Amino acid sequence: MAPRLPARCWRRLSLASSLRPTTTRISSTIPSSSARLLSHSSQKQAKTGWTTLQRQRTAETHRFNQVTSGIPAPTTGPAAALNRRLRTTPVRAGVLAIKKGMTAFMGRTGARIPCTVLQLDKVQTVANKTRSKNGYWAVQVGLGQRHADNVGAPQLGYYEAKGIAPKKELAEFKVRDESGLLPVGVQLMPDWFHVGQWVDVRANSKGKGFAGGMKRHGFSGQEASHGNSKNHRTIGSAGPSQGSGSRVLPGKKMPGRMGGQRNTVQNLPVLMVNNELGIVVVKGCVSGPKGAVVKIQDAVKKPPPPKEFIEKTRKVLDARFPHAEQYLDAARKKHLQLKEARQQGRIDEILSAGVPEAMMSAEAENLLQEA
Amino acid sequence: MNTALLVRRPLGCLKASLRQTRQQNRVFPNRHMATATATASKRGPIPSGVSIDDHNFYRIIDPKTKKTRTAFAVYTPPETTSHSSTTTTTKKRSLTLPKLISPPADPLPALHAQQIKRMDPTGARTALFAKTRTAARVGDILMVTHRRGGEPFAGVLLSIRRAGIDTAILLRNHLAKVGVEMWYKIYNKNVAGIEIVKRAKKRARRARLTYMRKPKHDMGSVSEVVLAWRKMRRVVATSKAASKAKVDAKAKKAGKAAGAKKAK
Incomplete structure (x- = not known):
């Protein structure tokens, strides 16, 4: 078994082969591209030092909650919310x-x-x-x-x-x-x-205005007789008493705006x-x-x-x-000009003198010349 | 701001920005100014011109100084585009305002007319309940025949609910000494025919004869009237078959006397 050469010596050999086109055994086995790679790393050596190790993942790829960090996509937040509603959002406008x-x-x-x-x-x-x-x-x-x-x-x-x-x-x-x-x-x-x-x-x-419990929530109301006194359409009890806290639970259906x-x-x-x-x-x-x-x-x-x-x-x-885009563009440009005039307090001049010719869009001008 | 840090690490911010650009490059690879997409796609030449002039200026006037505080270009609504376009045609350079089509204010009458034409091509049903002298009126006795056979329903016409294609009539009769009222949609295909059995002696002075439900005014069963009308019609039909030309005139007379009118 041949003795293993340290990497330093091996590099020198390859350098020599790339410089001189001799037909030594080693030079023929090493392709030119790898030679270039090695030479590149030798250049790098001057700055950062030479290494055979693979470049390590930097700290930024490990940063918390990055897309690249390998953590599954978050289930909350704007993007997740949009994704949740993807299926129930119509394809086109109404x-x-x-x-x-x-x-x-x-x-x-x-x-x-x-x-x-x-x-x-x-x-x-x-x-x-x-x-x-x-x-x-x-x-x-x-x-x-x-x-x-x-x-x-x-x-x-x-x-x-x-x-x-x-x-x-x-x-x-x-x-x-x-x-x-x-x-x-x-x-x-x-x-x-x-x-x-x-x-x-x-x-x-x-x-419907202020409506009672019968109309608003479909309560059945109370009896017409059997001792009922002036409580035919009222809602009755609003909840249990002392044992349950003597309070009205939130969201209790009651009369109100309907x-x-x-x-x-x-x-x-x-x-x-x-x-x-x-x-x-x-x-x-x-x-x-x-x-x-x-x-x-x-x-x-x-x-x-x-x-x-x-x-x-x-x-x-x-x-x-067909010209919606160009029309919008022209309108926007005109708007910007007018807006500037308004901010400078020159809008009165424009009203009296008329809109200057410079307001036409350059793109539209080109199109006109082509036509 | 942390000035001490800046003094110690003057290139700190530069490093941060460089990190950001590296991140950007990873997300959008190969995006440079040279490969940026074109801003506007050319759809073809503009037909009439360049700038847009189809607008008026709306001034907002300061109430104290009575001077123009500000003004905005208000693009003319589509109703007036025809007027403004005549003026702007003199100027060659103007991008025409996209014309909007405004629909009729009330589409329902047109829709009803369209539907009635489809369901009643001869116009017989419309004529029977039109507001004319020859048409059926409340108080008349009508008979409705169903498309799928069954006993025809006859009764007094209590009211006509006019609603275009959805127009309906209300007939009242007594079946087994019980008052029965039936609503019929006159343009429905299930209604095969409507015939006037007997006309009211006097024009009713109400549009809806709801009082006829009261015992005092209730007409009761109309079956006898209908039977008599049927018998008379059969006689006419047989005599028609026996001799054509002569009895034709008679039948017309008899028909007039009975005041019968065929709807369909």
Whole structure:
């Protein structure tokens, strides 16, 4: 058995072979790449010292709760919360609508289906909420329009930056991920949904005012006779006495304000969509009076609409509003200019002189020159 | 701030920032300025122009000094885009405002019309309960035939609930000396036909004859009236079969006398 060479000597041998192209046995066995590696380490030697040991994991990879530390992902916190709600968050955004009333559909076989008519009045996407900026994915959607007199200055600035008219109502629709976000300023029409799909509809229910226990919680009330005196609709006892602490337990059902709170009706089938009338007709009833603002979104407890349909709706949006992105960009640039003018107190000049020509976006200018 | 530490370790902050960049490189490998994604995707040339002019300025005026405190560009709502676009077409450079389609204020009448056309293509059912002289009115005796056979139901028309496609009628009769009332949806496919058996002598002065439930005004069973009407109709039908042309005129006369009207 050949004596083992110390590493120091072995390195010298290889160095010599790499320098001189002699056909010694050792030089032929060592490939050129390994020679380079060794030479590299020899260079390194000057600074950090030469070692055959593998580079150790540094302290930072061992740091507590790092992604790289090998600890399982945390079950609490924003990321975990989003992940928990992943399955119950709809794939795409919903729309705002106005409840127009109830009617019925008469089937060919004599069936009568009661239904609610919901109208989409100038429904527009206003903004996107992103995970990095807001902590979740959502689309902000607006309905109708509002006169500028009835809008505050901060909101006027907000709409100015979006390049859209002030909306009557704003609402957010959470979506599962980035793919659910929509271009800003596009109008969502009833064909956003298809006949036969399921939706969840949420709205504020009709307010009933201060209601007693019988109406509010369905208590059975008390007897009409058998010695009952002036206590026919009262709730009776509020709980046990001394042995149980002589107190009313938290959450005890009692008389109080009834209705006027948000209510969701799940899994309503869509019976009809009509772009001319701007209506979505859903089966069954929806909370709230006529004229109430309702939110319609794909049902949480049913499978989402087919992928082909979702893609089709996105294509339709792109076809109807091909320049939404550029329009938003132009509006934003104009907004920044106006904002600067407002801060400097020059807004009056601009109003009298007109908006300067410099306000057009450079990108749009390029496009115009190309065309 | 801990100045002593800075004096002792002047490059401490540099080390921390370097550590951060190392971490960044691990998370986003190969991301440099050169490989950064393009900011805007080109969808095609803008049709009409560059800047956006479809807006008015909304001034907020200071109540004390009566001067413009601030002003915002308020983009014109879609109703007025047609007006503003005529003015902006003179300026070549303007990005057109995306036009929004506003739906009709009340979609229900149009929806009802559409549904009625589908369920009643001949318009016979609509005509029978229209607000005309020839149409059925409260106080008339009507007979409803069901699609799936069974005994037709006849009774006095107490009220008409008009609700477009959901329009319904209320008939009252006595079966086995018990008052029976039935609601029928006139556009339902289960209702095969509605016939006027007998017209009221006088026009009722109420829209809903709820008083007919009181014993004083209750009409009782209408079976006799219906029987007589049926017998008369059968006679007409047989005589029609016997001789066509001559009896046709008679039948018309008889029909007029009985005041019968076929709904369908």
